[in-house]
Amino acid sequence: MQKIITLTTDFGYQDHYVGTMKGVILCHNPDVAIVDLTHGVTPHSVLEANFVLRGSYHYFPAGTLHVIVVDPGVGGSRRILYVEKEGYRFLAPDNGVLTEIVESPERLISVENRGEFLESVSSTFHGRDVFAPLAAKLCAGLDPEELGPPCADPTVLDWPAPDVEKGSVVEGCVLYIDVYGNLVTNIAAWHVSDLGGEPLVFLKGDEIGTPQRSYDSTDLGRPVAIINSFGLLEIAVREGSAARAFKAGTGDEVTVAVS
Amino acid sequence: MQKIITLTTDFGYQDHYVGTMKGVILCHNPDVAIVDLTHGVTPHSVLEANFVLRGSYHYFPAGTLHVIVVDPGVGGSRRILYVEKEGYRFLAPDNGVLTEIVESPERLISVENRGEFLESVSSTFHGRDVFAPLAAKLCAGLDPEELGPPCADPTVLDWPAPDVEKGSVVEGCVLYIDVYGNLVTNIAAWHVSDLGGEPLVFLKGDEIGTPQRSYDSTDLGRPVAIINSFGLLEIAVREGSAARAFKAGTGDEVTVAVS
Amino acid sequence: MQKIITLTTDFGYQDHYVGTMKGVILCHNPDVAIVDLTHGVTPHSVLEANFVLRGSYHYFPAGTLHVIVVDPGVGGSRRILYVEKEGYRFLAPDNGVLTEIVESPERLISVENRGEFLESVSSTFHGRDVFAPLAAKLCAGLDPEELGPPCADPTVLDWPAPDVEKGSVVEGCVLYIDVYGNLVTNIAAWHVSDLGGEPLVFLKGDEIGTPQRSYDSTDLGRPVAIINSFGLLEIAVREGSAARAFKAGTGDEVTVAVS
Numbered sequence: 001m002q003k004i005i006t007l008t009t010d011f012g013y014q015d016h017y018v019g020t021m022k023g024v025i026l027c028h029n030p031d032v033a034i035v036d037l038t039h040g041v042t043p044h045s046v047l048e049a050n051f052v053l054r055g056s057y058h059y060f061p062a063g064t065l066h067v068i069v070v071d072p073g074v075g076g077s078r079r080i081l082y083v084e085k086e087g088y089r090f091l092a093p094d095n096g097v098l099t100e101i102v103e104s105p106e107r108l109i110s111v112e113n114r115g116e117f118l119e120s121v122s123s124t125f126h127g128r129d130v131f132a133p134l135a136a137k138l139c140a141g142l143d144p145e146e147l148g149p150p151c152a153d154p155t156v157l158d159w160p161a162p163d164v165e166k167g168s169v170v171e172g173c174v175l176y177i178d179v180y181g182n183l184v185t186n187i188a189a190w191h192v193s194d195l196g197g198e199p200l201v202f203l204k205g206d207e208i209g210t211p212q213r214s215y216d217s218t219d220l221g222r223p224v225a226i227i228n229s230f231g232l233l234e235i236a237v238r239e240g241s242a243a244r245a246f247k248a249g250t251g252d253e254v255t256v257a258v259s
Numbered sequence: 260m261q262k263i264i265t266l267t268t269d270f271g272y273q274d275h276y277v278g279t280m281k282g283v284i285l286c287h288n289p290d291v292a293i294v295d296l297t298h299g300v301t302p303h304s305v306l307e308a309n310f311v312l313r314g315s316y317h318y319f320p321a322g323t324l325h326v327i328v329v330d331p332g333v334g335g336s337r338r339i340l341y342v343e344k345e346g347y348r349f350l351a352p353d354n355g356v357l358t359e360i361v362e363s364p365e366r367l368i369s370v371e372n373r374g375e376f377l378e379s380v381s382s383t384f385h386g387r388d389v390f391a392p393l394a395a396k397l398c399a400g401l402d403p404e405e406l407g408p409p410c411a412d413p414t415v416l417d418w419p420a421p422d423v424e425k426g427s428v429v430e431g432c433v434l435y436i437d438v439y440g441n442l443v444t445n446i447a448a449w450h451v452s453d454l455g456g457e458p459l460v461f462l463k464g465d466e467i468g469t470p471q472r473s474y475d476s477t478d479l480g481r482p483v484a485i486i487n488s489f490g491l492l493e494i495a496v497r498e499g500s501a502a503r504a505f506k507a508g509t510g511d512e513v514t515v516a517v518s
Numbered sequence: 519m520q521k522i523i524t525l526t527t528d529f530g531y532q533d534h535y536v537g538t539m540k541g542v543i544l545c546h547n548p549d550v551a552i553v554d555l556t557h558g559v560t561p562h563s564v565l566e567a568n569f570v571l572r573g574s575y576h577y578f579p580a581g582t583l584h585v586i587v588v589d590p591g592v593g594g595s596r597r598i599l600y601v602e603k604e605g606y607r608f609l610a611p612d613n614g615v616l617t618e619i620v621e622s623p624e625r626l627i628s629v630e631n632r633g634e635f636l637e638s639v640s641s642t643f644h645g646r647d648v649f650a651p652l653a654a655k656l657c658a659g660l661d662p663e664e665l666g667p668p669c670a671d672p673t674v675l676d677w678p679a680p681d682v683e684k685g686s687v688v689e690g691c692v693l694y695i696d697v698y699g700n701l702v703t704n705i706a707a708w709h710v711s712d713l714g715g716e717p718l719v720f721l722k723g724d725e726i727g728t729p730q731r732s733y734d735s736t737d738l739g740r741p742v743a744i745i746n747s748f749g750l751l752e753i754a755v756r757e758g759s760a761a762r763a764f765k766a767g768t769g770d771e772v773t774v775a776v777s
Contacts (some may be wrong), residue, residue: 004285006278006282008275008278010697011697011717012558012697013272013531013556013557013558013697014556014558014697015556015558015570015696015697016526016555016556016570016573017696018554018556019524019526019553019554019556019578020554020555020573020574021573023524023553023574023577023578023579023582024577026522026551026553026578026579027577027578027579030579033285035278035281035282035285035600036277036278037275037278037279038272038274038277038278039272040271040272040273040274040276043432043698043757043759044757052274052275055273055275055279056275056278056279056282059279059282059283059286059288060282060285060286060386061282061286063287064282067341072733072756073733073734074732075731075732075733075734076731076732076733076734077734088662112600114509122746122747123731123732123733123744123747124732124733124744124746124747124752125746125747128577128747129747132769137306143336178273178274178276179269179270179271179272179273179274179302180302212332213334213382214334214335214382215331215333215334215335215383216335216336217334217335226382226383227382228383228384229381229382229383229384229387229388239302239303239331240641241302250292260585263544265537265541267534267537272531292544294537294540294541294544295536295537296534296537296538297531297533297534297536297537298531298534299530299531299532299533311533311534312534314534314538315534315537315538315541318538318542318545318646319541319544319545320541320544320545320548323541396759401628437532437533437535438528438529438530438532438533438561439561472593472640472641473590473592473593473594473641474590474592474593474594474642475591475593475594475595485641485642487640487642487643488640488641488642488643488646488647493642497590498561498562498590500561
């Protein structure tokens with residue numbers, strides 16, 4: 001079986017940055033399979049990259065190495081982390097992008113051995129000069145212990161959690177807006193079910209309704225609340241864009257109340 | 260030889276949806292080669308996805324499995340189809356995206372056996388939970404007969420055909436606008452040649468001229484009509500955008516007349 | 519080891535053009551690995567494609583075949599070139615996109631033998647009909663000598679070089695703007711170091727400062743000049759967009775002066 005490396009970056013699709021990373025990986029390990037998780041993370045958005053990673057890393061084969069390069073501190077003093085958890089491996093800057101993943105890991109290493117980097121390391125493109133050769137070599141059998149010492153204090157983000165008043169209301173927010181304009185919230189399915197009773201969803205005070213089973217539970221162009229495929233409450237417009245319809249952005253208030 | 264799966268979706272390139280689908284495919288079949296046909300289909304545009312598929316499926320090796328997830332009815336009552344035709348295989352929602360392909364197929368099955376889906380199936384992301392594992396398993400040798408019963412009444416789109424007045428004029432429309440702003444019409448090369456005589460192309464009443472052999476048959480920035488690489492009449496602007504120059508959109512009228 | 523083909527085009531990510539090229543490649547050579555260098559080149563921008571290629575081709579394994587289809591003259595009289603240099607191979611239209619690469623090549627051939635193209639060649643999509651089958655066959659062992667005769671007069675671009683007044687000032691310009699809004703100039707690291715003394719960078723007359731070691735040498739939202747990972751002077755805004763902050767475009771004047 002081929003070894004798998006996934007790439008998650010904010011490099012976008014205009015430039016040659018992702019392609020160049022792949023060239024370096026293949027130079028050091030021609031037998032690896034490289035999968036783009038996404039390169040569409042909003043530039044510098046560590047929170048968004050963490051959201052994307054959390055929702056998808058466990059859908060890959062065990063042993064997959066997930067490489068995340070959303071790295072506004074590139075070239076500065078931030079550390080680089082290698083993590084093993086639940087049979088998966090992760091390589092990323094230590095800026096919070098591995099929040100939740102660095103909780104009770106099986107292995108957590110601060111990468112300090114520059115001997116496995118490219119010979120010449122720029123201060124602006126560690127994806128190419130550091131992450132790519134490391135990932136390739138780790139998939140070719142490099143012992144992670146050679147990368148550096150254990151790390152005890154990884155950076156974690158202050159992830160926005162909803163306010164819960166048990167049995168009456170959950171106050172959360174829009175966390176992520178996808179390509180369809182669906183508004184993904186930080187309110188989980190269990191927040192809603194814990195409320196008991198008939199839940200009603202509100203976006204910035206506007207009533208959306210009770211969570212439905214699927215998008216086609218409403219008419220074309222009408223809003224619908226739904227528990228999405230990542231187990232989170234989502235507000236959508238059927239075959240339309242909720243972001244446009246409600247002029248909504250990340251951080252906007254979403255509440256669930258029982259009547 | 261590796262088995263090939265192509266993916267055609269409206270998932271875009273911002274989110275992790277395509278990447279997650281690939282993870283699930285690789286979990287169930289590590290030996291498959293996955294090719295992105297495109298993920299840039301306009302959200303929910305079944306017609307556009309059908310256009311894209313028609314023009315390209317036969318450029319892949321025989322045996323290729325084409326998976327199309329443009330699926331506004333996800334989670335609802337729409338069926339899922341598995342089709343074999345001309346040595347190719349197709350897996351898609353039964354919403355018209357396989358129009359023309361479901362005509363005289365060698366095999367046409369309604370996928371009803373949930374035993375090959377992921378264990379937990381969401382109502383919003385069948386690309387990951389249904390199409391990905393099915394595609395992986397079909398390429399690993401799963402007998403399509405096990406997916407469900409034959410289907411006799413697939414959904415087909417009312418594909419916009421041009422009006423032809425034999426020997427005098429063809430009235431069609433802009434069907435698709437590509438990244439260059441080229442206006443691809445629903446008028447085929449044979450519609451034009453059937454007219455006989457010297458054909459003149461008009462866009463919304465403006466004369467474009469006689470179809471030329473290549474883009475450089477006109478000056479930089481000037482419009483040109485051409486029979487494109489998919490055998491369709493196209494209106495372009497040399498090293499420019501016809502969509503911008505003519506403020507043109509899909510559905511705009513294009514006519515060909517003989518003088 | 520798998521043979522590697524990279525693709526660099528201005529096809530973008532909306533259409534099925536790149537996917538179709540890959541289908542044709544796999545028809546003629548199922549064992550090749552295809553890597554997207556980028557498809558985000560500005561439509562018809564030969565200069566931009568050349569810039570992208572120069573900065574990345576040597577990060578791939580020796581023997582890699584780089585295919586570039588930024589080809590506004592498709593279907594016209596422009597030639598197609600096959601080049602070998604520094605252990606790499608290149609296939610591209612003869613429109614200047616291989617500038618610098620065609621200087622002192624090990625082999626330079628004008629592709630004239632239509633016998634290796636697809637049977638039916640359109641005049642608008644040589645990526646699919648010409649470049650894809652040629653690339654696939656070259657990686658399967660086709661002798662380049664069979665493609666056509668040597669070429670002695672390849673097209674080269676008038677690449678914008680900075681004006682250097684030794685020991686006092688370098689006058690260059692913005693050459694490329696990346697997805698972050700970083701302004702990449704045509705001023706190389708050695709232009710700056712050759713000046714001697716303390717260099718000061720100006721963008722359209724505004725003082726940016728002395729080149730720093732990394733982006734975090736300045737405060738969030740503040741501009742910084744830096745030698746980037748391709749050895750070129752770049753003007754950035756920390757975790758922001760220099761293009762937006764300075765309303766800058768390609769061609770804008772950048773100067774470096776010593777005090």
